[in-house]
Amino acid sequence: MNHHVRLARRPVGKLTTTDLELVEVPVPEPGPGEVLIRNTWLSIDPSIRIRLAETTPDGYLPPLRPGDELSGLALGRVIESRSPDFAVGDLVSHTLGYREYALVGTRVQTIGGYGAPARIDAGELPPQWFLGPLGSAGLTAYVGLFEILAVAPGDTLWVSSAAGAVGALAAQLAHIRGATVIGSVGSPAKVAFLRDELGIPAFDYRDGALPESLAALAPGGIDAYFDNVGGDHLTAALDALRPAGRIALCGAVSGYDGAAPAGPPNLFTMVSKGLRMRGFRAGSFTHLEEPMRREVAGYLADGRLAYRESVFHGIAEAPAALVALLSGATVGKTLCRLAS
Numbered sequence: 001m002n003h004h005v006r007l008a009r010r011p012v013g014k015l016t017t018t019d020l021e022l023v024e025v026p027v028p029e030p031g032p033g034e035v036l037i038r039n040t041w042l043s044i045d046p047s048i049r050i051r052l053a054e055t056t057p058d059g060y061l062p063p064l065r066p067g068d069e070l071s072g073l074a075l076g077r078v079i080e081s082r083s084p085d086f087a088v089g090d091l092v093s094h095t096l097g098y099r100e101y102a103l104v105g106t107r108v109q110t111i112g113g114y115g116a117p118a119r120i121d122a123g124e125l126p127p128q129w130f131l132g133p134l135g136s137a138g139l140t141a142y143v144g145l146f147e148i149l150a151v152a153p154g155d156t157l158w159v160s161s162a163a164g165a166v167g168a169l170a171a172q173l174a175h176i177r178g179a180t181v182i183g184s185v186g187s188p189a190k191v192a193f194l195r196d197e198l199g200i201p202a203f204d205y206r207d208g209a210l211p212e213s214l215a216a217l218a219p220g221g222i223d224a225y226f227d228n229v230g231g232d233h234l235t236a237a238l239d240a241l242r243p244a245g246r247i248a249l250c251g252a253v254s255g256y257d258g259a260a261p262a263g264p265p266n267l268f269t270m271v272s273k274g275l276r277m278r279g280f281r282a283g284s285f286t287h288l289e290e291p292m293r294r295e296v297a298g299y300l301a302d303g304r305l306a307y308r309e310s311v312f313h314g315i316a317e318a319p320a321a322l323v324a325l326l327s328g329a330t331v332g333k334t335l336c337r338l339a340s
């Protein structure tokens with residue numbers, strides 16, 4: 001039998017595990033052009049929470065309805081193939097996570113094509129890295145830093161949610177390339193993780209007023225802001241940016257889990273200081289996947305880049321993994337191991 005996670009009811013406020021349910025269904029049979037994949041790793045990403053609301057932002061994937069299976073980036077092995085593109089044994093990344101067995105065909109919902117089934121040659125590397133530093137998280141950090149912000153030596157950069165999958169990579173990549181980096185996180189343990197394991201000074205945004213905490217680490221202001229959080233963090237960045245400063249809008253996690261997204265009231269600083277702010281989707285920059293992988297794999301191999309995972313085990317733990325991620329209880333890349 002196959003087990004998958006579906007939406008039981010729309011969350012009211014913060015997501016709880018009872019908003020999701022584990023369902024047992026028969027393992028599907030592949031039809032022409034389809035492959036059956038035994039999922040091995042599921043990427044737990046905050047953005048799925050956006051699709052659990054009644055409506056989703058224009059340009060994004062549609063909302064899920066109660067009874068729908070959750071989707072999410074995953075890796076798995078082909079165990080049956082009726083497609084000329086994939087052979088039994090291939091390691092494939094795709095977006096039909098949150099289930100043990102996935103029937104992957106041509107009709108996959110993606111944003112701009114990102115997440116379409118792709119064969120992965122992991123070689124000797126841990127395959128789950130292709131969901132983390134060598135996958136979506138790596139590409140997101142790389143694009144935000146080097147395409148959107150054009151971070152250069154001498155820049156002072158603030159990265160929010162800096163102990164998370166994208167943030168921890170972004171903070172370290174910018175540091176390795178010569179920027180002065182400051183991180184913000186939601187607990188003293190995460191401040192210690194950044195300082196002691198990543199070598200990045202950080203502050204706890206829950207401890208005191210955010211603008212003062214930021215100013216204590218960057219008394220002269222900042223040149224660039226990598227925004228994973230939105231709301232009050234974006235407001236503080238607009239105030240702290242020096243003239244001609246840059247902002248990369250990567251995500252707005254503070255508004256995903258039931259809280260009303262708080263827009264910055266100080267947008268006029270964009271005009272008064274000549275700032276530049278640009279949102280991006282990593283999936284629009286897949287041509288940068290290869291250079292990203294070369295650079296990040298090199299830093300992982302020579303030990304310059306530290307990488308932490310928070311791993312849950314089995315499909316039954318996937319709902320708890322998502323709740324933990326959204327509440328800030330995990331560090332680094334959050335994953336659920338579905339099979340060995």
Ligand SMILES: NC(=O)c1ccc[n+]([C@@H]2O[C@H](COP(=O)([O-])OP(=O)(O)OC[C@H]3O[C@@H](n4cnc5c(N)ncnc54)[C@H](OP(=O)(O)O)[C@@H]3O)[C@@H](O)[C@H]2O)c1
Pocket residue numbers: 044045046047136137140161162163164165166167184185186187190228229249250251252253254255280281282283325326327328329330332333334
């Ligand atoms: N643009 C793209 O293509 C793209 C692709 C992937 C991800 N993203 C975005 O990148 C961001 C990070 O994603 P990720 O996968 O790396 O997740 P993550 O940072 O590993 O996990 C989410 C983190 O958000 C923080 N958080 C939750 N509520 C918060 C709040 N109210 N204020 C501040 N922080 C809060 C928590 O950390 P603390 O304990 O520190 O609060 C939590 O650990 C998200 O906004 C995501 O949507 C964008």
